[in-house]
Amino acid sequence: MLMCKVTGKVVSTIKNESLVGMSLITVRALSFDAKGNEVVGKEVYVAADPFGCGVGHCVLVTQGGNARFAIGDGKAPVDMAVVGIID
Amino acid sequence: MLMCKVTGKVVSTIKNESLVGMSLITVRALSFDAKGNEVVGKEVYVAADPFGCGVGHCVLVTQGGNARFAIGDGKAPVDMAVVGIID
Amino acid sequence: MLMCKVTGKVVSTIKNESLVGMSLITVRALSFDAKGNEVVGKEVYVAADPFGCGVGHCVLVTQGGNARFAIGDGKAPVDMAVVGIID
Amino acid sequence: MLMCKVTGKVVSTIKNESLVGMSLITVRALSFDAKGNEVVGKEVYVAADPFGCGVGHCVLVTQGGNARFAIGDGKAPVDMAVVGIID
Amino acid sequence: MLMCKVTGKVVSTIKNESLVGMSLITVRALSFDAKGNEVVGKEVYVAADPFGCGVGHCVLVTQGGNARFAIGDGKAPVDMAVVGIID
Numbered sequence: 001m002l003m004c005k006v007t008g009k010v011v012s013t014i015k016n017e018s019l020v021g022m023s024l025i026t027v028r029a030l031s032f033d034a035k036g037n038e039v040v041g042k043e044v045y046v047a048a049d050p051f052g053c054g055v056g057h058c059v060l061v062t063q064g065g066n067a068r069f070a071i072g073d074g075k076a077p078v079d080m081a082v083v084g085i086i087d
Numbered sequence: 088m089l090m091c092k093v094t095g096k097v098v099s100t101i102k103n104e105s106l107v108g109m110s111l112i113t114v115r116a117l118s119f120d121a122k123g124n125e126v127v128g129k130e131v132y133v134a135a136d137p138f139g140c141g142v143g144h145c146v147l148v149t150q151g152g153n154a155r156f157a158i159g160d161g162k163a164p165v166d167m168a169v170v171g172i173i174d
Numbered sequence: 175m176l177m178c179k180v181t182g183k184v185v186s187t188i189k190n191e192s193l194v195g196m197s198l199i200t201v202r203a204l205s206f207d208a209k210g211n212e213v214v215g216k217e218v219y220v221a222a223d224p225f226g227c228g229v230g231h232c233v234l235v236t237q238g239g240n241a242r243f244a245i246g247d248g249k250a251p252v253d254m255a256v257v258g259i260i261d
Numbered sequence: 262m263l264m265c266k267v268t269g270k271v272v273s274t275i276k277n278e279s280l281v282g283m284s285l286i287t288v289r290a291l292s293f294d295a296k297g298n299e300v301v302g303k304e305v306y307v308a309a310d311p312f313g314c315g316v317g318h319c320v321l322v323t324q325g326g327n328a329r330f331a332i333g334d335g336k337a338p339v340d341m342a343v344v345g346i347i348d
Numbered sequence: 349m350l351m352c353k354v355t356g357k358v359v360s361t362i363k364n365e366s367l368v369g370m371s372l373i374t375v376r377a378l379s380f381d382a383k384g385n386e387v388v389g390k391e392v393y394v395a396a397d398p399f400g401c402g403v404g405h406c407v408l409v410t411q412g413g414n415a416r417f418a419i420g421d422g423k424a425p426v427d428m429a430v431v432g433i434i435d
Contacts, residue, residue, distance in 0.1 A: 010090070010147065010173060011173070011174045012147055012171035012172060012173050012174060013172070013174055014138060014171060014172040015147065015170060015171030015172070016157055016170040016171060018156075019170060019171060024088075024147070026090070042118055042126075043116065043118055044089075044090060044116075044117065044118040044119065045088065045089065046088040046089065046090055046147055047088070064151055064152075064153075065151060065152050065153060067153070068153065075156045076153070076156065077149045077153045077154060077156040077157035077168065077170045078088070078149060078153060078170075079088055079149045079150050079151050079153045080088055
């Protein structure tokens with residue numbers, strides 16, 4: 001999994017029907033430099049969010065087919081989902 | 088998932104039979120710099136497109152085995168598909 | 175999927191039995207610079223090729239478990255396969 | 262798989278129910294420079310840890326759907342798990 | 349798949365029971381520069397090896413869930429396996 005910072009929301013009117021009603025957020029991977037400061041990755045990912053996270057939250061994100069188990073829909077075309085909020 | 092910019096179409100006459108009739112588009116991942124300007128990734132990906140997107144559209148793309156659910160063909164050799172158009 | 179340039183063939187006498195008789199080619203991902211010139215990626219991948227492609231061909235390659243559907247063998251240990259020749 | 266160095270633990274109170282009671286650790290990939298010195302990767306990953314590893318341990322980590330087999334839960338939304346401690 | 353150079357072995361006493369008795373080797377991806385010289389990648393991967401490869405061998409490695417088919421154990425938590433020795 002990745003530790004990620006929530007950076008925004010994605011709004012999509014025209015989408016796959018299994019995504020209707022699902023919160024989609026943009027996240028960036030978190031790492032730490034030699035001094036322990038947070039470093040936010042350049043890539044922007046979009047994850048399904050069953051927790052209702054807000055911008056700035058630090059979350060745990062799973063990738064790949066496992067993401068379907070996180071959202072309780074075994075056939076949703078989702079490859080990334082939030083599985084926890086990091087304290 | 089990735090936010091991507093549609094950059095073109097792929098034309099392939101000789102292809103796997105399960106791809107016949109399926110629109111295939113080239114996309115590049117989108118991110119944002121510190122000022123919030125769009126940055127388009129260098130890598131070019133090819134995604135199946137059930138929405139009929141045009142060049143310049145900003146789309147949501149899923150990767151991996153989940154892509155098969157997006158196109159409604161559980162045995163298509165497709166690892167990337169558009170699942171929504173971003174508003 | 176990736177657009178790739180075929181760069182060679184792989185010869186392997188000692189291999190998994192499900193790969194016997196299967197053509198294996200080396201490919202590199204294609205992208206384009208700001209002027210539209212082809213840029214060939216540094217990484218070399220090996221893909222199963224059911225089409226009999228030659229060096230220099232531009233092909234469409236799928237990655238991951240989906241590759242097994244491309245070669246019609248649901249249990250072959252193959253993670254990359256050609257699914258089309260780009261015109 | 263990846264050889265990884267354990268760098269810390271992840272604490273998450275609000276999480277997917279299948280992660281309750283599972284140890285989650287942060288790891289970084291290990292490689293070696295030309296002189297054989299350890300090089301620790303910049304990316305931080307989070308892995309499920311059924312072994313109770315401590316910070317500084319060198320572990321073997323599997324990625325993707327296979328991780329579910331490592332933790333004995335076929336439907337956990339986990340994409341990375343420790344499968345061994347390297348001597 | 350990746351062409352890889354075998355660089356060593358991994359010894360792990362405490363490990364997942366399905367890895368007991370399985371040879372685990374470290375490998376690095378191979379590519380070629382403009383003059384055709386071998387370039388060895390920086391990342392170190394660990395692959396299951398059913399062939400008994402030695403250091404310096406050039407091997408073909410599959411990634412992801414497909415690796416389980418290469419070792420004949422459909423539930424082993426293995427995401428990388430040698431599927432052939434390159435001539």
